[in-house]
Amino acid sequence: MTTAVAAPFRFFSLQVVRTLRIGPSLVRVTFAGQDLRYFFSGGRDQSLSLFLPHPGQDAPAVPFELGDGWWQGWRELPDGVRAVMRSYTLRTLRRDPDEIDIDFVLHTPAGPASAWAAGAAAGDRVVLLGPAVADNRAIRFRPPAGTDLVVLWGDESALPAIASILESLPAGQRVRVWLETHEVGNVRELVTAADAEVTWVVGESSVDVLREARLPAAEQPYVWIAGESGCVKALRRHFVGERGIDRRRITFVGYWRRGMSEEQLREAE
Structure with a gap:
């Protein structure tokens, strides 16, 4: 039933x-x-x-x-x-x-x-x-109309979401992706029709790598970042404070928090 x-x-x-x-x-x-x-x-x-x-x-x-x-x-x-x-x-x-x-x-x-x-x-x-319906509030990736650059960041917990997002993007959409993994064997080719560049960072934090990266010029960028909560918050501050991106064009999701179980995180929230 x-x-x-x-x-x-x-x-x-x-x-x-x-x-x-x-x-x-x-x-x-x-x-x-x-x-x-x-x-x-x-x-x-x-x-x-x-x-x-x-x-x-x-x-x-x-x-x-x-x-x-x-x-x-x-x-x-x-x-x-x-x-x-x-x-x-x-x-x-x-x-x-x-x-x-x-x-x-x-x-x-x-x-x-x-x-x-x-x-x-x-x-x-x-x-x-x-x-039970295709378009629902548990889908957070929603780039505004006219987005000319999509930036994605995630750790291993966000890999399924990023892979699915890339598969959904149309040909010609510019995308820059940073993925963090602890195992080189987890690195894989991701399928997309978009104009995507994917950077894998193995065995170290990718937060500083992304902070130092040069992004293509864009008038209407959209940023999606998900993974460990501390890293997500640091990158959101970086994109708003250092890159000057409108916070309304940033989606950020803390999938987990270092040192806390999901039960503890749920209680804290």
Whole structure:
């Protein structure tokens, strides 16, 4: 059974179909389920909430039968029972058959989501809170009309979003991309029709690299930065204060914060 929550989002009961190691610290998990016929997304940096079971559980405990009261009901479940909730980006949506891909970073030491992804196998059950309409507020990449330069920055957590964004951009759109990874094996060729230059920074912070980079002249630039919160804030200050870009033309998203779990970050917010 699937319960609608608040349009344009709803819960989806899914199962793992297969997994694929796409880098030393990256694994792609493919999910399927009858509910996906109601899943619609315009792609780009589509954000999702994924609910995972604890070790020993057959399925994640999410009281979505409570409708709009699911959040309070979920919070009230005991710590060892309440499903692990993590935010991820949709990598790919396919039809016939209906499937979605989500890419996971395998951290060391592993947190609960990273550990789950490392051991995921066909048939494993999850619950997803995702979009029921293609254009929804969980898509943040929205360059204004007339944008003549797109600048993207992200760490490994933002790689799926940046890859999807690049695939969505039209031919001729100028794009400059900086991607940070700890493993050279995670570096890959990204597909796009746009006029894109992609710079990978391996094993070091890319914040200073981007600060010192020369950008092409542009009258209407648009900046999208996502990843570790401290780096995101530093780069936003850089683009506004040092490059003079209108803050309304900058989208910034903190996917995670160094030294804090997602539960701690959620409580802090």
